[in-house]
Amino acid sequence: MIPWRDYSGRLSPPKLIVFLALFAPALWAAASYPLGMLGSRPLTEAIHQIGLWTLRFLFLALAITPLRDILRWPSLVLVRRMLGVAAFAYVMIHLTLYAADEAFDLRKVASEIALRIYLTIGFVALLGLAALAATSTDAIVRRLGRRWSTLHRIAYGIAGLACIHYFMQSKLEQWEPTIVAGLYLWLIGYRLLAWGFAKRGHLATGWVLGLGIAAGLLTALGEAGWFWLVLHVDPMRVLSVNWTFQAGVRPAPVVLAIGLGIALLGAIRWYRQPAGRRGARA
């Protein structure tokens, strides 16, 4: 299917906008490079930026199904495939830039991927994305039928590996990796809850609210627990900065705010529905 057309073959402006937006981060990096805006180690900076966008597109792709159901927005699913394919395109740019940083010494690239565990993990995630991208044409989706859905569930495993890869490459700064990990918990949690408690394809607002709170709480506990284990810092003190904001906005409040925001939007969408269709509240 042409990315900017809907299922009936008509031009879809929202799809076209998303399609073009997916190019923006790569074009931005490509334009910044010759202008010297990527700093003194431009290749490293480009590798980091493109890698981060890979992760963002992958997570957005995974968020489409929950958001479609919670926000009662069926057409959202139209952009899911292009988000996933964009994640694959970006991870290939990410790897190519890494090879460029190693002066295209492919033996060195291969040995580094084999020797450094975080690169090995990242490479396995890349292979997974390649398999998903290769099975994303209309013909193959049709041919695989149900098995397509089963196969594409490995996207959750790939996102988990991508999280670990992101954490492991970071030297000290773990703010954004922690947020990503918290959102990963939310995504996994939603799939489990929807599988167990959804009625007519919808999870009640109470569950979505509870999920947002739980994801925020687990992020806070995970962070405090990590610093307690590794640096022997009093976990209560670390927990307290989540609500005193003494160390800026910590990851847990960010995850909590995103979870609560989604629940709130879901509640508004449910309330504004015709009364007869509100049954899904359960």
Added chain:
Amino acid sequence: MFIKRKRGWEIPESEATPEAVFHDRRKLVQAMGLGVIAASATPGFIAAAGAATSAPDPTADLYPAKRNETFTLDRPLTAEKDATTYNNFYEFGTDKDIYQEAQALPIRPWQVKFDGMVEKEMTVDIDDLIRKMPLEERLYRHRCVEAWSMAVPWTGFPMKALVEFAKPKASAKYVRMETFSDAKFAPGFKQFWYPWPYVEGLTMAEATNDLAFIGTGIYGHPMPRQNGAPLRLVTPWKYGFKSIKSIVKITFTDQRPVSYWEKLQAKEYGFWANVNPEVPHPRWSQASERVLGTGERKPTLIWNGYGDFVAGLYDGLKSERLFV
């Protein structure tokens, strides 16, 4: 008699950037019309550099110091813009571009405390200290543990002179150095779970080696804050994190100091941290380095090319993790 041996990594003086060109490079850049582009691309740098250099430095009259020609480079000097805008200084943030945040560091008045196993503990004003020391300029390579490098003209004095000034007792085995740890102007301290203050250490033999240097300036003027003003360590045969910045305390001790990074990740950042391309960091190879601002990747040299000066220090220490 002084016999000068040419070392493998030395280049003829003719290949180094001539000093006149080096000191006039801003004019050169402006003449080429590139100043406009540089200014529009990084307005923050120009502003920050202005703030750091416009405040009158009480020791400004000492710069530029005479170059010590013993130390030559095998590569061109790194552009000042790269060396002063790409910095690790975790007290001010975890990004490399902390040069603007670092301008909040008050570098006068500044005192340095000498304590531990010394004849007499003392606290010295930075300007008195700098004026007692024999300032000179040295061109050194600098190799970061993150596999990037630069070549920098430091101004400062041999660390040996500082040790003699402190008069340590014969029982002292190590020098422990400490960075400021004031939460008011440096946002990094808000993340109190990290093992502040920044601490580093050397053995007495390392500290009194000819190569160990205390930096007070760079590129012929007093040290910018992001590079560790007003007083920092420079140990070019070790990974960059050993070269502690903005020192406020120097302690002589018989206990091996445990550094900031060693407390965080002892497996990855040890006490010795000598450069060796054969010994990878647990997460990446150290075989080569990306030279800041050049797009070039160069093979890394053991002891960062300074083996003639320092390899002998480690003869009896083969059982130690010398390269982590």
